[in-house]
Amino acid sequence: MKGGIRKVFAYMVRYRAAGLFLFIFCLLTLVTLVNPTFLEWQNLRDIAVQAAPICIISCGLMLVLVTGEIDISVGSMMGLLAACMGAMASLSRGNWPPGVVIPLTLGIGMLLGLLNGWLVAYAGIPSIIVTLGMLTALRGVTELIMAGTWITDLPSGIRFLGTGTWLGIPVSVWTALAVFLVSLWLVHQTAIGKRIYAIGSNPHAARLAGLPIKPIKVFVFAWTGLLTGVATLVSVPQLSVVDSGIGVGLELLVITCVVVGGTAVNGGIGNLGGVLCGVVLMTMISTVLIFMKLGEDATYWSRAIQGLFILGAILADHWISNQRKT
Amino acid sequence: MKNSTRHYLSIAILLASITAFLGACAPSPSESSSKTSGEESGRKITICLIPKKKGLPYFTSCAAGAQEAAKDLGNVELIYDGPTDGSPDKQASMIEQYTLKGVDVIAVSPNDPDVVAPAMRKARAKGVHVIAWDADAVKDARAFFVNQASAKAIAHGMVDTMANDLGNPSVKTEVAIVTAYLTAANQNIWIEHMKTHMASEHPNLSLVAIKPSDEDQKLAFKVTQDIMKAYPEIKGFFGISSVSFPGAAEAVRQAKKTGQIMVTGLATPNSMKSYVKDGTVKSVVLWNTAELGYLTVQVAEALATGKLTDGASSFDAGKLGEKKIEDDHVLLGDILVFNKDNIDAYDF
Numbered sequence: 001m002k003g004g005i006r007k008v009f010a011y012m013v014r015y016r017a018a019g020l021f022l023f024i025f026c027l028l029t030l031v032t033l034v035n036p037t038f039l040e041w042q043n044l045r046d047i048a049v050q051a052a053p054i055c056i057i058s059c060g061l062m063l064v065l066v067t068g069e070i071d072i073s074v075g076s077m078m079g080l081l082a083a084c085m086g087a088m089a090s091l092s093r094g095n096w097p098p099g100v101v102i103p104l105t106l107g108i109g110m111l112l113g114l115l116n117g118w119l120v121a122y123a124g125i126p127s128i129i130v131t132l133g134m135l136t137a138l139r140g141v142t143e144l145i146m147a148g149t150w151i152t153d154l155p156s157g158i159r160f161l162g163t164g165t166w167l168g169i170p171v172s173v174w175t176a177l178a179v180f181l182v183s184l185w186l187v188h189q190t191a192i193g194k195r196i197y198a199i200g201s202n203p204h205a206a207r208l209a210g211l212p213i214k215p216i217k218v219f220v221f222a223w224t225g226l227l228t229g230v231a232t233l234v235s236v237p238q239l240s241v242v243d244s245g246i247g248v249g250l251e252l253l254v255i256t257c258v259v260v261g262g263t264a265v266n267g268g269i270g271n272l273g274g275v276l277c278g279v280v281l282m283t284m285i286s287t288v289l290i291f292m293k294l295g296e297d298a299t300y301w302s303r304a305i306q307g308l309f310i311l312g313a314i315l316a317d318h319w320i321s322n323q324r325k326t
Numbered sequence: 327m328k329n330s331t332r333h334y335l336s337i338a339i340l341l342a343s344i345t346a347f348l349g350a351c352a353p354s355p356s357e358s359s360s361k362t363s364g365e366e367s368g369r370k371i372t373i374c375l376i377p378k379k380k381g382l383p384y385f386t387s388c389a390a391g392a393q394e395a396a397k398d399l400g401n402v403e404l405i406y407d408g409p410t411d412g413s414p415d416k417q418a419s420m421i422e423q424y425t426l427k428g429v430d431v432i433a434v435s436p437n438d439p440d441v442v443a444p445a446m447r448k449a450r451a452k453g454v455h456v457i458a459w460d461a462d463a464v465k466d467a468r469a470f471f472v473n474q475a476s477a478k479a480i481a482h483g484m485v486d487t488m489a490n491d492l493g494n495p496s497v498k499t500e501v502a503i504v505t506a507y508l509t510a511a512n513q514n515i516w517i518e519h520m521k522t523h524m525a526s527e528h529p530n531l532s533l534v535a536i537k538p539s540d541e542d543q544k545l546a547f548k549v550t551q552d553i554m555k556a557y558p559e560i561k562g563f564f565g566i567s568s569v570s571f572p573g574a575a576e577a578v579r580q581a582k583k584t585g586q587i588m589v590t591g592l593a594t595p596n597s598m599k600s601y602v603k604d605g606t607v608k609s610v611v612l613w614n615t616a617e618l619g620y621l622t623v624q625v626a627e628a629l630a631t632g633k634l635t636d637g638a639s640s641f642d643a644g645k646l647g648e649k650k651i652e653d654d655h656v657l658l659g660d661i662l663v664f665n666k667d668n669i670d671a672y673d674f
Binding site for chain 1: 379380381382383385386389410411412508535537540541542543544547548549551552553555556557558569572573576580596597599600601
């Protein structure tokens, strides 16, 4: 019996996400004891829908972090893509069919990512500066497109991407699942996946080995741009109004998910399972707090608890990682 | 290695030159103060209107009214500018920038009164007239507050509308509020008035939760979903900002609770039309936003030309007629309620 537990523990420890997983499990047990309705299908489904776009972008951003770069422009990028999508699809503006809007939105996302990647890899500007500039610039372009108004008439074809279901499961969750599987394949089965890790863990050796560092960096940024497009398509049409503030602060949330999920900020380390745990934790925390029914007074300190939970998760993860070393 | 050093160096030089350029562009303080004390008649008055967040249709419609007032007055040059992300820090630095530029009046709708107050006081010390509009500032940091409707009227209006839309319930009925930021001055005053009004006039409405949406529709949508599940008996939601209201209404609609859970609150009519039509929302509370912008510019101009001084009790606001001033508040008037019958007549 004891050996069995130790085996399970050893297995979990092999992955950096072990502590995080344990923490999520404890949190779930706690909230279910207080309010069993938390585990109802509808609630789990809502959490999955909220997590889906975050998960999609995190899959891309993790790879950027693994190469040792960073992308803090995804929030503004989503804002701009939402504005483009809205303007193209809106009945009173473009009124273009979804068959045109969807590929164009994805294409613009990928182009923006390519631009980021080119500026980082070929123009040689540090990625934090490139994407910081993009964060502001893209928001500005969004304001320009929106011109002080909101888009309030998205056609039902586009709304379906955000609100529709297939076999009882929302389109966005299917999409996130597909992206996650493709990312797993990319990381574990392809040469480019292995090279991404090689570049991040030892750039000098990668250069000496003659790996195509620049094209790979461009690839991870373009991939993140494309995935931001995917996330925009499945999350923005969940709401009936496209406003100019979509995606504000999203970059921080995504980076938090990826880093809480065990990805090293200076490159080389990161696994998708951990990132998924990070995404689940970050999206369920605020729901958990509401389900605890802490009452109206809790409004003011719930943010602080949220922060404590995140710190707790990271500490648990650290502790278990250290156990593995000794 | 050498290459990257050169890169950092060139970026540093670029940044330094930009800073130097901006410094050269800004007028020196002495220049701007001599301008304000100079000739009074026939001079253009520059008014800077700062919203909480640029790009919100609510503020865009206010700005349209402000533009009209500038045209009617003839001697006003209007600048409409604000942070695009609704950040109070950026608002404060904008106030400082426009003070340096030497505008005559700054009218600001503070996102966080305490954060922007120092910048407003600095502007006043440099001779710029500062007023608050749409949301009040710290009292000593502004001359007047152009108030769309008294906080009491707005709060009571929303609570009465909710009670009415729910058919004046005779049993305990749970309601919740989805607000903007927890630090938003307007919303916090409304919430206080809503609480007292519920306690005294509608004791059957019991407030179970107040949640911030941080002016993010998605977050408003999410917290509304969560509250509906955590409090299955809930019957009503107040969305008390133009972003939280559509978010809350969408959550109720997607939960297929249209007609069972009422949503009311403050928003611009265009974003709520579809919800009013399908019955998720019966009434939308607001005020005449264009008139609010109009009145703000009128007050600003009168202050700069000396027509309006501290302690005045009424004010002639051009086409709007005589407006009351109570305790430094220039009052616009009553609230406006949109419903199925009149919402199509408004387009903003």
